[in-house]
Amino acid sequence: MALYLKLLKFLKPYRKKLVFAMICMSFVSATQGIMAFIVKFVMDDIFIKKDATMLYFIPAGVILLFLFKGFFFYLQAYFMGYVGQRVVTDIRNLLFVRLQQQPLSYFDKTPTGQSISRIINDVTLVQNTVSDSVTAVLIDVFSIIGLVGVVFYRDWWLASIAFIVLPIAIYPIVSFGKKLRKVGTKTQKSVARLTSFLHETITGQRIVKAFSMEHYENERFKGENEEMFRIIMKRTKIRALSHPVMEIIGGIAIAITIWYGGNEVISGRSTPGSFFSFTTALLLLYEPIKKLNKENHNIQQGLAASQRVFEVIDRVPEIQEKPGAVDLGKVEGIVEFNDVSFKYDDKMVLHNINLRIEKNEVIALVGESGVGKTTLANLIPRFYDITKGRIEIDGIDVRDVTLPSLRQNIALVSQDVILFNDTIRNNIAYGVTPDMEKIEEAATMAFAHEFIIKLPKGYDTVAGEKGVRLSGGQKQRIAIARALYKNAPILILDEATSSLDAVSEVEVQRALENLMKGRTTIIIAHRLSTIINANRIIVFEKGKIVQIGAHNNLIEADGPYRRLYELQFKDRPQKKIMKIGKKSHV
């Protein structure tokens, strides 16, 4: 019921068109009753009384009736289709908006394929319900009302008996519907699982092939597919059963009618015309009732789908702006962690972090893989909300400001580079109005300009398009250009130069050093050579800060940093470096 009400809310803006369509439908349906009604005159006046004027009058009336029906059928189909499609477009838009409002933690937990399946498959099912099934149901219901009127008018006694028996026919409709709804949910879940499985294996083909896991994945796919087959067969069974059950009930009703009606005509209490008119109406009733049953299945399926759609639409994002959140404006760039602890689900990842990063300071986060460096950086743009403590920018808690104003102040080059299926130009100017001169400037600084202009369409080349395969290092340089272009006071570089060769890295490093001037910068890097010049280096161990200091001080102090440093540099044989140096000289 609540689901219906939610769907109705989407219909509200189109209620005028909807009401108009419904009026047209009632006209379409009325023709059914009228047809059954005039059967009496066909029988009694034409066939029994042999009235010649009626012979012209009635066929002409029938043609007019169908013209009338056709006209209103067109109108109702057009307007219902319009309303249905509009509603679905609105739902899809809203669903996408809501999806984008979800915090990263939602996407960590929800497989990509599942989100895609909601927007594509589930919304399509809702569409079928709204535009096709609801129309069919309304037409059927109107037809039933008209036909029932005729049935009662012709023989109220027999009609009464018929309608006492009717609930017996309604019962299986309801029970089949319930079963189908359950199976419908399972089917869609199975489709979603299959979609997400496909998404993973297709995007991960390189890995699948590299590990020769084709056979394994084939088996996994077969398993999922088999499961879907099983569920769909359940649905097929219910559908296959519901048809004969309904038909048998119908047959019994017809047999009783013939027996009783024949008796009435033979005894002279009724005319053949009345009897045939009654029977026609009853027979015509069978069709819409049967269709109601079928539509019921579709509607149940649509409702199951809309339930999943509303799950996302109604989901309250964990990360939200406070009411009355203020605009942060352009900040100086003082970032302060005050006793910050953080956990993803239940595993504590950061413990009591206290750190004040000054304006224009360059901070480097180092530590083994998995200690929480990326996590700490992700907390500044509020990708996740902290579990304990406070994070302040220029003394303002990040939870007290609007999200766009917060994120405008932060440029991020993430560990995994994402380029959108758009031109290089728009990829660099992502989220900011494109200005060609500045884009080229940013690209030049990031050492990307040179290879970009060699691409088939230069800056207008679409990244990821056929034939345009960018290397890991090229993508990274575009990502750096994107961050440069954003020109934000706080810069986060998470392994931003990790895919570059030594030569490019030195060059990009130099470019980044220019960029860091006048900005608060947080660098995360495994290669310590890239962070030697940072004002302060923060060493992490198991989610805790264990050392803070400049490179030279940390090397002198015999601590974790020195061990990290020695691991990277001490064992490297000097001779080899010399040799490589010589070779490159040649």
Ligand SMILES: Nc1ncnc2c1ncn2[C@@H]1O[C@H](COP(=O)(O)OP(=O)(O)OP(=O)(O)O)[C@@H](O)[C@H]1O
């Ligand atoms: N989205 C997530 N959901 C749950 N746990 C996560 C998530 N991201 C990271 N973790 C866990 O949090 C811990 C810290 O991860 P994080 O990515 O911050 O490490 P890192 O220091 O950046 O490592 P690396 O140097 O390998 O990039 C890890 O144990 C990881 O398993």
Ligand SMILES: [Mg+2]
């Ligand atoms: Mg990381």
